[in-house]
Amino acid sequence: MxxxxxxxxxxxxxxxxxxxxxxxxxxxxxxxxxxxxxxxxxxxxxxxxxxxxxxxxxxxxxxxxxxxxxxxxxxxxxxxxxxxxxxxxxxxxxxxxxxxxxxxxxxxxxxxxxxxxxxxxxxxxxxxxxxxxxxxxxxxxxxxxxxxxxxxxxxxxxxxxxxxxNAVTGLSGSGPAYAYLIIEALSDAGVKMGLPRATSTLLAAQTLTGAARMVLETQRHPGELKDMVTSPGGTTICGLYELEKGGLRGILMNAVEAATNRSKELGGKE
Ligand SMILES: NC(=O)c1ccc[n+]([C@@H]2O[C@H](COP(=O)([O-])OP(=O)(O)OC[C@H]3O[C@@H](n4cnc5c(N)ncnc54)[C@H](OP(=O)(O)O)[C@@H]3O)[C@@H](O)[C@H]2O)c1
Missing domain, CATH: 3.40.50.720 (NAD(P)-binding Rossmann-like Domain)
Incomplete structure (x- = not known):
């Protein structure tokens, strides 16, 4: 340059x-x-x-x-x-x-x-x-x-x-904190199921990194990639069912909306 x-x-x-x-x-x-x-x-x-x-x-x-x-x-x-x-x-x-x-x-x-x-x-x-x-x-x-x-x-x-x-601030600006929370929660879950903490955190963080790279590198729709790891009557669909019952999608959408609105309130003019 x-x-x-x-x-x-x-x-x-x-x-x-x-x-x-x-x-x-x-x-x-x-x-x-x-x-x-x-x-x-x-x-x-x-x-x-x-x-x-x-x-x-x-x-x-x-x-x-x-x-x-x-x-x-x-x-x-x-x-x-x-x-x-x-x-x-x-x-x-x-x-x-x-x-x-x-x-x-x-x-x-x-x-x-x-x-x-x-x-x-x-x-x-x-x-x-x-x-x-x-x-x-x-x-x-x-x-x-x-x-x-x-x-x-x-x-x-x-x-x-x-x-x-402001929408960018609510998604990718604040987003690393959402991801840290998810990694921490997955790590806690692994510990609850008997995994040592360090192993559990590594499994959680690398799983998110790997999944994110799959989306970016294959350019496939995340829903399609999700379907590829969800076999009929298998383990993943049982986990996904709990996430849907808990309203994970709505919660994440609300989080981005709340952060976007806060960014506007803090003076983030457009
Ligand atoms: N860090 C991130 O991940 C991140 C992400 C997105 C956006 N940003 C934005 O990027 C900007 C910088 O963030 P940062 O995390 O690098 O902040 P930071 O670590 O506080 O760095 C700002 C530096 O500027 C110095 N400074 C303050 N007033 C100054 C002046 N009048 N003239 C020259 N230097 C001055 C500060 O010194 P003192 O500490 O002594 O005041 C400090 O060393 C911010 O607007 C932040 O919101 C940061």
Missing amino acids: GVKVGMIGAGAMGEALISGLLRSELVKDNDVIASDVSEERRRYIEKNIGVKTTVNNVEAIAEARVIILAVKPQNIFEVLDEISWTVASSQLVISIAPGITTAAVEERLNEDVAVVRVMPNTPALIGDGISAICFGRYVSGEDERIAEAIMASVGKVVKVPEKLM
């Missing part, structure tokens, strides 16, 4: 993105400058990731083609107020702050700047996330390609209209 990147906020997600960019060789270590208010984080990033850091957000983005805003939503406007005078229309701003619209970022900047909004999820920290991205009104085709390549360095990428970002 060969572009310079200024990363504002070098916390968990900032670190994951810098690592992803270096790992996938999209940028070289001397093409990235990360800024963070925390001296401890700056020292950690320089020592462990090997890119230059600064406390000065303006310095971090001075020569950047891409500016990534990787601070919490409550800090984003103070950061924008600090850098707005220097951000030029030749730069691309990528924001990963939930609930902050592309229009809200555009309005804070002096020039007509390309703004991309991203909703990543936690498995990005191990390079296996999924990010939904949407584009502001000044985004060019080249900007789109750059933003997609950057997010692809930490997982999969889907493009959605901005009005669907």
Whole structure:
């Protein structure tokens, strides 16, 4: 890609993105400058990731083609107020702050700047996330390609209209927590049936990983894959019957709806 990147906020997600960019060789270590208010984080990033850091957000983005805003939503406007005078229309701003619209970022900047909004999820920290991205009104085709390549360095990428970002938050943003709960519950169930805890958790987690990969790699409908492991009068149909009686589908659908609604309440404008 060969572009310079200024990363504002070098916390968990900032670190994951810098690592992803270096790992996938999209940028070289001397093409990235990360800024963070925390001296401890700056020292950690320089020592462990090997890119230059600064406390000065303006310095971090001075020569950047891409500016990534990787601070919490409550800090984003103070950061924008600090850098707005220097951000030029030749730069691309990528924001990963939930609930902050592309229009809200555009309005804070002096020039007509390309703004991309991203909703990543936690498995990005191990390079296996999924990010939904949407584009502001000044985004060019080249900007789109750059933003997609950057997010692809930490997982999969889907493009959605901005009005669907709250639904993405409710599904894939909050989704890892749903999956952890399911894995924990399956592990408890295995322990109840006599399995040692470590074995039970491994069986549960790998079963979810394997099943998810079957859906992604075979591209078959999940219902068809379910039917393939459900033999007449067998064990699986007895388990499935209990899940249906307990209303698992409805519960999961309600969970995504509740999280989507909460995302809207928290200011996730569309
Ligand atoms: N982690 C995830 O899995 C995940 C998933 C989806 C979306 N996100 C979003 O990604 C963004 C970053 O999340 P994160 O988990 O990486 O948060 P984080 O670990 O708290 O990282 C943010 C970093 O920015 C620093 N910071 C705060 N104000 C600053 C300022 N004015 N200038 C420069 N740096 C500043 C923070 O320092 P202090 O801690 O000292 O304030 C912290 O080191 C958030 O908007 C979050 O909602 C994260």
